[in-house]
Amino acid sequence: MGFVRTYKNKTATRYQALYKDAQGRQQSAGIYDTKKEARRALREAEGRVISGKPGDARRGRQTFHAYVEKTWLPNHRMEATTRQDYTYAINAHVMPYFANLKMSEITSEHVRDWITKLKRKGVSAHRIKYCKTAILNSVFTTALNDDVIVNHPSRGVKTDPIPEKPRAVITAEQFSLIYNALPDPVAKLLVETDIESGLRWGELTELRVKDLDFATRILTVSRAVVELVPEHHPEGKRFLVKDYPKGKRSRRIKLSAQIVTKLKAYAEAEDLGPDDLFFSRRWEDPPKPRLELADPASLTFTAPNGRTYTHGTITAYNLGKCKCDRCRRAYADYRAKRRAKGRDNPRKPRLVDTDPHLSANWFRKHCWYPAREAAGLDFKPRIHDLRHAHASWLLAGGADLQVVKERLGHRKLSTTERYLHTLPTADETALEALDKIRSPHTVQDSTPHLEQQLEEAQTKIAELQAALADQLLAQNANNRPNLRSV
Incomplete structure (x- = not known):
């Protein structure tokens, strides 16, 4: 049973609510100015013990930095890439404001003030929403479920709206310009495979010979590779192969005959085994030669x-x-x-990375960016935009929406629907239908055409007037008396 302890001093009398937790240890529910407030806190504390959520006010006194670094971040289940992104975002945008605040002291007012200060620093609305929605909400939800805090400070706090910009999709002509500007046949084969399959970069660079059945042209997408900073890799390496693609669900897609023929010929020419990667680092540029000074x-x-x-x-x-x-x-x-000569400390020996996976950053700098610049496009497509182009081309060509969804590995149909009407020619069918309805009733606003119609109408009116005049003359002639007969 709990009780209220009274403390008297020269200036005031204070009341402390004491109760026993689930383990029988005496805990404090706080010190209050009145006995009524202390008894209310005592009842609430005992009610939490009975309901199985005893809580501990001392846990709320730890700082935000201590809770995130020691409790939340090490134990929160997430992908390795997500953990890496969260860590950078927390250190850059969250910790500078919340680090020294106690968990129990953080309120919605603090969250709104934090958003305002990030805006003043020039942080984008998209980044602010990511930090608030993905990180802060997750931290405070976990703390609330674990009884570290009693209120959710960021729940209900809004961020600035982010307008959805129209998606620019590569057309077939633009893709041909980039394709022809690529430096070598292997880079061309990689890009063509990407546009033909719609694979993500991690799925494409983890594509092995055994994943493609050359007879049936069926490609099985069951793995993906991600590139990490070594400190965020479980083994301190650079590449991490996951036994599942994004969405944690394997899928099977069929490729065209021409791309399968090219991949088969490439595998035979390079003498690739079933477990070998189609696209690896063996065709990266050699190191630059040493520059010598003539004079x-x-x-x-x-x-x-x-x-x-x-x-x-x-x-x-x-x-x-x-x-x-x-x-x-x-x-x-x-x-x-x-x-x-032993004058400086020797540097640490450089570790040679023997992982054969192809780096996205290397391919962008040495292949994609130069080809994109040589193509002279009016926008700068990314490598990932080849996946968008694949989906848009399929839908514009009349492919079923559900088939495209399964082919891309989307969880929701609404994600695939974003690729509808993204090509410049996507609405031509609708415009043709509209023209068929309006064409009999189309109003011409061309001035020369109106003048021509007016002249034709005036000519017809003159012809009608002449015909009416001839009729009147004929009638008058028939109505006159015959003088010779008189």
Whole structure:
């Protein structure tokens, strides 16, 4: 049974509510100014014990930083890529404001003030919504369920609306321009496979020979690879292969005969085994050759400090702040000589990454971006936009919406519906139908055409007037008396 303890001093009398938790340990429900408030808190605390949620006021006194770093982030179940994104967003946008606040002291007012300060710093509305909806809501929901807090501070707090921009989709002509500008046949095969299958990058670069049945042209998508910073990788590596694609559900799609023929020929030419990747790092560019200076004295430049330096020297690197390849090489050689003499601490040996998976960043910089610039498009499509183009082309060609949904691996049909009417020619059928209805009643507003119609009408009126005049003359002639007979 709980009870209220009275504390008296020279200035006031305070009342502390004490109760026993589920383990029989005495706990405090707080100190209050009146006995009535203490008894109310005592009843609420005992009610939580009976209902199985005893709570502990001391847990709410821990700071937001301590709770997130020690309790929430290590134990929250999420994908490795999601954990990496959450960590960066928390450190950049959430911790600077909430770190030193106690969990029980955080209110909705704090959350609204945090949103206002992020807006003043220039953080985008999309990023603010991500931090609030995905991170803060999850942190406070977990804390509420674990009785760390009694109220949900971010529930009901709104962020600025994010207008949905029209999706720009690559047309067949634009894809041909990018395709023809790619540097080598393997890059072309990778991009063509992407546009033909609609795979995500992680699914495409984890595609192995055994996943494609050359006889039936059926491709099984059952894995995906993600690229991580080593500190967020479970084993400290760079690539992590997941035994399931996005959505945690495998799917089977059929490819066209021409792309299967190309993939089969490529696998035979490269002597790929069943477990080998179709697209791997074996065709990445070799390292750049070492730059040599023919006449260093002739390669001078004026630094921002107004002084003249020579490329390929230590002073150019340190004082001139030049970071060109020659100056960086000179500085690296200088440091290597010092380490060889034992003057500096030796650097850690560089680990050679033997993982064969292809890096998205490497492919963008060396293949996709140069080809995109050479194509001269009026927008900058991403590699992922090939997946959007695949869906849009299928729907524009008359493919069934449910078939496209299963082919792309979407969970909801509404996600696939976003690709409807994304191509410039998508509404031509509707316009043709509208023209068929309106064409008999179309009003022409062309002035020359109206003048021509007016002239034709006036000519017809003149012809009718002449015909009426002839009729009147004929009638008058018939009505006159015959003078010869009289």
